[in-house]
Amino acid sequence: MKPLDARARLAECAQIIAAGQPLPPILRAWLVRALYRRVQDPGADLDRLLELRSRAGGRLHAFSTLPGRDLALKRIASDVDALHQRVRAYRAGADDPELSRIEREHGRIPAGRRQLHRILAGQTVAGQMNRH
Numbered sequence: 122m123k124p125l126d127a128r129a130r131l132a133e134c135a136q137i138i139a140a141g142q143p144l145p146p147i148l149r150a151w152l153v154r155a156l157y158r159r160v161q162d163p164g165a166d167l168d169r170l171l172e173l174r175s176r177a178g179g180r181l182h183a184f185s186t187l188p189g190r191d192l193a194l195k196r197i198a199s200d201v202d203a204l205h206q207r208v209r210a211y212r213a214g215a216d217d218p219e220l221s222r223i224e225r226e227h228g229r230i231p232a233g234r235r236q237l238h239r240i241l242a243g244q245t246v247a248g249q250m251n252r253h
Contacts, residue, residue: 127172131152155170186226186228190223190226190228195240200241204237
């Protein structure tokens with residue numbers, strides 16, 4: 122199951138439980154299996170057990186902040202060179218409220234020109250998620 126599908130499934134479980142209704146057997150089995158495995162192994166990652174995180178490298182987990190970060194950077198960028206200079210100045214200590222807000226809400230902004238170009242061009246996995 123893809124992490125985004127697992128997130129939707131988990132949201133559905135939460136809504137049904139909040140409404141005081143019984144979970145359908147398929148949802149109940151999925152949720153109970155993950156919880157039982159977590160109880161058996163307290164060190165197990167519940168996100169992985171619920172399939173909210175991918176086991177394969179390079180794919181985003183369902184609660185990633187990267188799509189939001191990439192979208193926010195696209196909104197403030199006129200072009201890659203200007204954004205690259207702006208991020209470099211910010212890293213050097215320049216005050217930039219917009220970049221500060223983006224980092225606070227979405228995580229560290231890459232400073233490399235090549236990665237910034239990929240973000241603005243929508244060539245990252247996170248950027249592709251913004252298209253859907």
